[in-house]
Amino acid sequence: MAGFFAKYAPLLLKGLEETLYxxxxxxxxxxxxxxxxxVLIYATKEGGIHPHRCIHRVLxxxxxxxxxxxxxxxxxxxxxxxxxIAGTSIGPNSSVFALVVAAAPFVARMVESTLxxxxxxxxxxxxxxxxxxxQIVTKVLLPESVPSLVRGxxxxxxxxxxxxxxxxxxxxxxxxxIAVRYGVHRYQEKVMYLTVLLIVGIVQIIQxxxxxxxxxIDKKNR
Amino acid sequence: xxxxENLKKTYQTSTAVEALRGISxxxxxxxxxxxxxxxxxxxxxxxxxxxxxxxPTEGRILIDGKDISSLRGRELTQxxxxxxxxxxxxxxxxxxxxxxxxxxxxxxxxxxxxxIQQRVTELLELVDLADKADSYPSQLSGxxxxxxxxxxxxxxxxxxxxxxxxxxxxxxxxxxSILDLLQDINRKLxxxxxxxxxxxGVVKQICNRVAVIEAGLFAEQGTAADILAAPQSIAxxxxxxxxxxx
Numbered sequence: 015m016a017g018f019f020a021k022y023a024p025l026l027l028k029g030l031e032e033t034l035y036x037x038x039x040x041x042x043x044x045x046x047x048x049x050x051x052x053v054l055i056y057a058t059k060e061g062g063i064h065p066h067r068c069i070h071r072v073l074x075x076x077x078x079x080x081x082x083x084x085x086x087x088x089x090x091x092x093x094x095x096x097x098x099i100a101g102t103s104i105g106p107n108s109s110v111f112a113l114v115v116a117a118a119p120f121v122a123r124m125v126e127s128t129l130x131x132x133x134x135x136x137x138x139x140x141x142x143x144x145x146x147x148x149q150i151v152t153k154v155l156l157p158e159s160v161p162s163l164v165r166g167x168x169x170x171x172x173x174x175x176x177x178x179x180x181x182x183x184x185x186x187x188x189x190x191x192i193a194v195r196y197g198v199h200r201y202q203e204k205v206m207y208l209t210v211l212l213i214v215g216i217v218q219i220i221q222x223x224x225x226x227x228x229x230x231i232d233k234k235n236r
Numbered sequence: 237x238x239x240x241e242n243l244k245k246t247y248q249t250s251t252a253v254e255a256l257r258g259i260s261x262x263x264x265x266x267x268x269x270x271x272x273x274x275x276x277x278x279x280x281x282x283x284x285x286x287x288x289x290x291x292p293t294e295g296r297i298l299i300d301g302k303d304i305s306s307l308r309g310r311e312l313t314q315x316x317x318x319x320x321x322x323x324x325x326x327x328x329x330x331x332x333x334x335x336x337x338x339x340x341x342x343x344x345x346x347x348x349x350x351x352i353q354q355r356v357t358e359l360l361e362l363v364d365l366a367d368k369a370d371s372y373p374s375q376l377s378g379x380x381x382x383x384x385x386x387x388x389x390x391x392x393x394x395x396x397x398x399x400x401x402x403x404x405x406x407x408x409x410x411x412x413s414i415l416d417l418l419q420d421i422n423r424k425l426x427x428x429x430x431x432x433x434x435x436x437g438v439v440k441q442i443c444n445r446v447a448v449i450e451a452g453l454f455a456e457q458g459t460a461a462d463i464l465a466a467p468q469s470i471a472x473x474x475x476x477x478x479x480x481x482x
Contacts, residue, residue, distance in 0.1 A: 133325075133327065135323060135325050135327040136327045136328075136329065138289055138327070139321065139323060139327035139385075140340070140344075141289060141316065142287050142288070142289065142316055142319065142320075142321040143316065143317065143320075143340065143341040143344060143388070143389075143391075143392070144313050144314065144316045144317040144341065144344060144345065144392070145313075145344045146313055146344075149344045153340070153343070153344065154329065157329070157331055157332070158329055158330060158331050160331065161331075232331075233330060233331050233332075233372040233374060234330040234331070234372075234374050235374060
């Protein structure tokens with residue numbers, strides 16, 4: 015048993031590192047893109063704080079279209095572009111573009127539904143105080159939604175761990191790659207189960223730490 | 237002085253709903269003006285029009301002779317600051333402290349730190365919540381939350397304080413203390429107060445003038461004393477509780 019661990023520990027550590035790298039970087043970039051998109055689609059809806067039918071429809075259509083493509087197909091379809099951007103078609107960097115393309119619309123919808131929960135009365139109260147649309151976004155909507163946004167962040171990050179494992183299967187490395195190579199191609203189930211355990215561990219840690227953070231930040235239920 | 241001239245508001249749904257059918261009224265500076273009516277009479281729509289949250293279909297709202305109901309964009313944002321609004325549901329920012337809630341309108345108006353510090357301290361003293369500056373709204377009682385909302389609404393020195401059922405969620409003791417505070421503000425600061433309510437007790441306690449709204453029209457208006465003593469309209473009689481089921 016000790017020999018088994020000694021043999022595979024470096025491999026698994028490298029896989030873990032790659033998975034964390036892909037997840038972290040793609041989560042960050044997805045929010046950079048998805049957060050403003052989510053705010054925009056929320057604000058431009060009919061009856062929203064800044065209704066704009068055209069922007070809303072186009073955004074909604076693009077988001078729905080990307081979200082309807084299964085990730086494993088998206089990652090293959092985007093491979094040429096990914097290669098152009100990352101300069102390589104293997105390793106963690108090669109998958110980040112596809113991960114962001116897939117996750118940004120997901121994040122946008124997540125942000126949108128978080129903002130939808132916001133009490134419209136609070137927004138109207140801000141309006142009566144002379145807040146501009148931008149001030150409503152930066153001083154009311156986003157700050158008041160931080161606890162829910164943090165909870166959404168954990169959901170997005172966990173989704174991206176899953177996506178990164180799929181990307182691993184087509185050359186991006188990480189734990190998903192190890193699971194497929196050892197578990198499927200070489201019939202070494204033990205290695206595969208270990209990768210599964212590692213992924214379960216990461217997911218548990220992310221979920222509970224973000225839940226804790228959200229509770230700590232939230233001033234609403236004291 | 238606020239003049240409302242033949243104000244109409246029709247909502248276009250599958251059928252046209254006439255929420256306001258021609259409201260006219262003149263509210264003098266320093267009045268505590270009650271607008272009383274039952275649910276569905278058009279109270280909320282009237283409030284939303286005066287608060288500039290809704291554009292009237294017809295008619296005008298003039299403050300000191302200037303038509304504010306047709307404003308758009310930047311001018312609208314600026315004029316909203318003349319009218320402070322408090323709501324039945326308080327609508328405070330739950331992630332901000334009491335201090336930061338009252339500071340909010342000053343922040344968005346671009347006030348400096350020192351000015352905010354001074355003004356907020358002043359306002360919290362006015363509403364008797366100086367010791368709660370660092371609390372969060374969720375730690376306060378309903379009455380205290382409404383006091384925060386009042387301080388916040390007064391931050392930009394509005395001419396008018398518009399109150400939407402300000403005490404309908406509060407018990408009778410707290411109601412009295414909030415109404416006393418509003419009266420106090422009216423006397424000290426000379427702010428005109430418009431209270432929209434379905435509670436005749438509110439009118440009895442602090443209003444000097446009152447209008448009874450029914451089916452999108454004012455059934456009658458006059459001094460509170462007159463209407464309470466001798467209501468003419470059926471709506472007023474029902475609200476005051478005389479004449480029973482007419």
